[in-house]
Structures are given as C-alpha cells and as structure tokens.
Amino acid sequence: MKLYVREAGSGEALVLLHGNGENSSYFQYQIPYFSQKYHVIAVDTRGHGKSPRGTKPFTLIQFAKDLKQLLDQMGLKKVNLLGFSDGGNIALIFAIVYPSYVKKLIVNGANIFPNGMKKKVEFSIFKRYYTLVLCPKKTTKLQHEKELVGLMTKEPRLKWTDLWKIKAPTLVIVGDKDLISERHTRKIAEWIPDSKLVILSGGHSVARENWKKFNLQVDHFLSESHSIVK
Secondary structure, three states, X not given: OXXXXXXXXXXXXXXXXXXXXXXXXXXXXXXXXXXOOOEEEEEOOOOOOOOOOOOOOOOHHHHHHHHHHHHHHHOOOOEEEEEEOHHHHHHHHHHHHOHHHEEEEEEEOOOOOHHHEOHHHHHHHHHHHHHHHHOOOOOHHHHHHHHHHHHHHHOOOOOHHHHHXXXXXXXXXXXXXXXXXXXXXXHHHHHOOOEEXXXXXXXXXXXXXXXXXXXXXXXXHHHOOOOOOO
C-alpha cells in the first residue's frame, strides 16, 4: 500500500504526522516554513486524507510500520520526526520500535494511554464511540468514523517505562489548554531520557493557533546540537 505524501524543500528530512481524522494539510503553517531548511515530508496516515485504508489492522503500531515502509521506499534511514496528537503517539511508538531511524523527535499533544486525556474529553469520545457502535445505520461514512473514534478509546497502550527506550533528543510541546492533561504531558517529558518540555499559549491545535511561536520553538530545537544518549 502506498501512502500519500506532500513533499517540499531539500536537506535533512523532517517528517510530519497529523492527528486522528486529519490529513497532511493540518500542517499548513509548518510545510512552507520548514521547507526553507528541510526536506519536509507530510504524510497522510493509512485511512486518512488521500491514503487508502488497506486491509491491515487500523492500529497505531501498524501506522508506525507503514511509516517505516515509506521511509525504506524513499531510502531514508535517519529523519527528524514531528507528530501531532495521534501522530505524536505514532511518533513515540516509532521512536521506541525503530530508534535508529529517528534523529530528533517532536511530539505535540501526545498521550501514552487513553486516560491521559482530560476526563471530560475522554468521556465525550467514549460516548460518541458507543453511540456509533449502537447506531443501526451501517454506512461507510459511519463505519469509518467508528474506526477513527474507536482508535482513541483503545490506543495507545504504552507504559511509562517504554519511554526510556527513546534515544533521540525529544521536544515535548503543547498548548496550555490542550485536551491532554498537563500532568500527563509533564510525565511524558520526565520519562524520556533526553527531552525538554515547552508549554505555549493555545489549545490542542497550537501548531495552528499559535503557529509562529510553535515554529520558532521547533526550529530552535532542530538547530540545537545535542549529546547522544546511550
């Protein structure tokens, strides 16, 4: 299966992973900015945007496998990886399972298990999921939404100790009004060995709402020299 990608610029690779129900156009303020310095590769995840659903499991680990296959097809063995929301979760899993592929990691609005979300958010997602499960209509659109929403109720299922396996220097960046609890986000940053936490003014979509400051923080992080964590 071939994933759809938007490419721009040249230089070191910077891969962008969107969130649940989104597509690569989410990064409308990042692609033109970072393509001035980097080879930007914005991916439509399996079953999102212009990428086909395929027949393999609709899981975050499968999305990480899809990304590895894409990078292998492109001949890329070391990339900078930026993920938002579920894309951030995919990025965490990818950095854990395929550490040699990641030069630097940026995760925005990520969580390592479903109840990392604020309780009201988690409740509304579960409520929507069970509404879809019990809905007598079985249209393609509703089935697809059920799969998307269901993914957020079931995944990710990481452990805090899994984050120790991340070897890449990591930027954990989030809005101060994010859907993920600040306590959960701070713990993610604490458990990743070589990481820094930046909290900006904004919500879950801080990369859009406060894109200038978001881009500057990411740009600075990518430009920094880092020691190698062993």
